[in-house]
Amino acid sequence: MALFGTNPAKAIAHYEAEGYDLGFLSRVAPQGGIKFPDRNIRMGDGYVAMLYITDFPETIHDNWLTRVINRDGIIGMVDVKTMDRNAVLKNVKRSVAEQSSRIQEDNTSAISRNEAINKYQSLNEVAEDINRYGEVTKAVQVRLYISKPTEVELEREVALIRKDLDAMGFRAYNMLFESSDHYKALFLTPKKQEKQLKVKRIGQQMPARTLGGGYYFDHAQLTDPTGAYFGQTLTGGPVIFDIFHSDKIRKSFNAIVFGTMGMGKSTLLKMIAEEQFAKGNYIRGFDKSGEFYDMIMEQGGQYLALDGSDGKLNMFEVYATATMSAKDLTPSQVGSFQQQIAKLTMQFSLLNPELKEDDKNNLRIWFTNFYIDWGLWNPEIDEENDILGLDSNEYPILSDFRDYLKGLPLGKSASRELKRTKEKVLTLIEDLITSNGRMFNGHTSINHIEEEQVVFFNIDGLVNLSENVSSCQLYTALNLFWSQALANGRKMNRKYYNQEITVDEIERFLILIDECQNVINGNNPRLVEYITTFQREMRKFFAGIVFATQSPQEILPDGNDSQVISKLKQIFELTQYKFLLRLDQSVNEKMKNTLGDIIKESEYDLIPQLSQGQVLLSIQGANNLVFNTRPTKQQLERFKGGI
The missing domain is CATH 1.10.8.730 (Helicase, Ruva Protein; domain 3)
Structure with missing residues (x-):
């Protein structure tokens, strides 16, 4: 309550006006409170100890830092600060002089003299590297945070970790009377630590190359500023993804999802849809099996069967699909x-x-x-x-x-x-x-359908109809989506360029097509051409499209003529994102022919080995990464199935 003083209502209003999300803070704050006694931090759900590494071995091995901090059940914190070159040289010269004196002293033992000689030579090498090669010196602080439900379990775990570190030549201690400082250090940069912590620690000084050699640099993560949490990479990095993130590399918002049955394809689609719904963006989609129905109803959306069994689309209804000019929207x-x-x-x-x-x-x-x-x-x-x-x-x-x-x-x-x-x-x-x-x-069964945030069409009944009828109905629905995306994009463009809204306030438009082989295939060349035009133009109107199917084989069956296959491949080429879940080994060659060298040979070999919920994400123009999707328990309950 000290945070809010004697007038909580006024304090809450103040923090909310400053932009703080108090609801979020209450959810991530230590539940049950927190205390900082002399030794271990005490929380409402257990105890936390902090081991601070004070001594490093004289000789270290490649990737030494990985062995220190990559431990199950702990948080490893490494703070790095660049030291002033002149100050480092001054300290090195002083240390060289000290070692020189030890070497020349008559009463120095042979062992001590050898140690002094080794340090003298090592320090001279450091000075030469700084003077001749511009070597940068870093001050490194390594903290390990260990948590357990009881203090007895915590002390046992701390003892095991210290023993392991000792065997590698490191010395680590649980600093007394500094528990509050080390907790705050989790959230402060090294510069702020110097100003705000009671005990000022410099850290271990080492050449930048020593620090650089301490880690594999295989860590992968994706942290879009406006994204939602989708899961965790194999190195523990977060995957915070926003399909509408835009930067120098990611310029379009189209994606395709491949994955065999039961591997988490629909769950991933629903996670994408929920993230967009939470942001207030428009969502349109095609559903084959009906598994999106419950989610759409919970979101207050509209769900209509394209075979006419539950609602209609009137082909004679006229929508706003054109503007006065490129400037007058x-x-x-x-x-x-x-x-x-x-x-x-x-x-x-x-x-x-x-x-x-x-x-x-x-x-x-x-x-x-x-x-x-x-x-x-x-x-x-x-x-x-x-x-x-x-x-x-x-x-x-x-x-x-x-x-x-x-x-x-x-x-x-x-x-x-x-x-x-x-x-x-x-x-x-x-x-x-x-x-x-x-x-x-x-x-049309839904009056002013363009005003609805979420609209899905069930296409299951179209499978039993003639090809001409189903193609016409799909074209009607796609044209409806396209007209709504255009209208929304033009409105957002006008508001944005008139400075009525910020880039974060733009309402985007996303189309999801599950089991897309029922919409895009060799039998519907006109629809394929229409959709590729759609993909090219949508970026300008803050819109994107996500396709999902079990494998390229579903869309590119053997026997289609080369012209049709070329058009179908354009759909893949125009997707910025490719989400690859587990696929059968038998379709690997088809995948290679379809996606080419945007996927490495080793990654193609990995795809048939992916477990349920694992995804290989290929972002056009950027590095690929593998991650485990992490839907919450509540999401899985809403999705009714999934991973």
């Missing part, structure tokens, strides 16, 4: 309407790939006149139209277009081809309404 009525006509034409051509270019031209005319007839579009007033952002039930549906087309007179002079086109389109529409009316004929 106001939604364009004309541009958005033109893109809507192009989208409808694409959807009908997906439903009937046999439509010719003349058929498509007539379709565009009929679609435009249909919106005019419906009262939603007036070509004479351009941007004065008001076709965007209406309630879902204000837009026409497929049966309305059928009725319009049926009643549309072609005139006696109409060509046979035009009449055939009309018959062809009407036949297509009648078939859609009769066979798949619950999917295509109706208003």
Whole structure:
């Protein structure tokens, strides 16, 4: 309570205004309090001892520091300070003079004289290295923090560690009356320690090369400033990851996840989704198995089946997909309407790939006149139209277009081809309404869907439908996501460049496609091309896309022609992040052909040996790392399965 004084409410308000997260501090603070007696630190859940290394051996081996600090159940703290060159030389000269005197003294024993000679030579070498080669001297302090539930267990562990250090030539002590100082040292730089700690310690002085040789330098970690905790590397480093982190190397926000069943692929996806949800970012996704449903419901999101069994998407609803110009990001009525006509034409051509270019031209005319007839579009007033952002039930549906087309007179002079086109389109529409009316004929089930933070579409029911129907429905959904990502990105760009928000306040847009082989494959070249365009452009609009599948074999089956395979490989090439969980040895060659030399040969060999929850993360342009995912117990309960 001393922290808050006599007026806790005022103190709390003060610290919150300063930017402190008091809730977070209360969770990470020592539970049950903390006391600093003469020797061991006492906490509410046990005891902590601190061993300070005071003496180092004369001769040390490569990677000596690793053997000292890499111990189970302890925290190793190494503080390093660069010493002043002139001060070091002055001390070395004084020490050289002392050793010279010892050597010349008549009453010095042979053993002492030999020791003095060795030190004299060693000090001269140090002085020469500093003067001739610019060697830098470091002051190193090594502390080992050991914790146990009881003081008896703690003293036993301390004795074992001291014995082991003694055998290596180190001397370590539990300093009396300094427990408070050493606890504070965990959080202070060497410079601040000199100012704030009661006992000032210089540390062991050594050449920088000696310190550098003390560690393997194999430590791996990822610490994005705005990331969330995903796990721990094999060397104990944290993996704090943000898919939207941007720096000189990481410029795009696309990822792909490979992993066989049960290896933690879906859990990793859900961890990514939860992190983005917690930041207030928009999330859209495709779910094949329904395992995302509970998480989406808990987040207050919307979940809709694309086969029409639980909701609909109206292809005739018009979204803001274009702006007035590159600088004026106001939604364009004309541009958005033109893109809507192009989208409808694409959807009908997906439903009937046999439509010719003349058929498509007539379709565009009929679609435009249909919106005019419906009262939603007036070509004479351009941007004065008001076709965007209406309630879902204000837009026409497929049966309305059928009725319009049926009643549309072609005139006696109409060509046979035009009449055939009309018959062809009407036949297509009648078939859609009769066979798949619950999917295509109706208003969008979610009103103002663009305002929802989380929206997922279940694609399981599409598997049993014709390829043309499923391709059209997937295109409709992807186009919807793309339009929403564009609208959000343009809004964020305007606010950011007008200095209305900071970079940390930008609302991002993430799309997750689980079991992505059902969306991107050799049978859907148009969708593949659409998605690669999507990947290239999304970066500009603070948006990214994450694919997940069991292996490249699912997307790149044998037998596809080279042109299709080339397009599919572009999807992999346009991903900044590749998360590789365990894969069968049999797909290793396919992985090599797909990913090339961004993965080392030794890492390819490692992939089939990864255990459940282990991930090899390849970041384009940066080093690869292997880590163990660490979802919390609460996350696994929410995910209902997982690792």
